Amino acid sequence: MTNIPFKRLDDSDIKWFWVDFDTPNDEEALLLKIHFDFHPFVIEVCLHFLQRPKLNYYDGYNFFVLHTLNQYSLAPEEFDIFVGHNFTVTFHESPSSEIGMVRK
Structure with a gap:
């Protein structure tokens, strides 16, 4: 696994990529629309956490x-995931041990 600058995602030599938005700020959240051109409805879902589980x-x-339970408080936490032919984009409000395990 290699970390590359975000602006290189459109390079033709990149066959598959995963972008993880971990505790995204407003500028990063805007990339869901500007760079990825995701549907406005799902962007809205990403910005209002604790939606019901779904697949669109x-x-x-x-x-x-998707939901997980916080390992300390047992409170539900939401993960929003976009999966395309050559990409995965994850979007979540707080750091995630699950994402860390997958990354390893």
């Missing part, structure tokens, strides 16, 4: 809302 199909990608 869109042209070019699938969108998942």
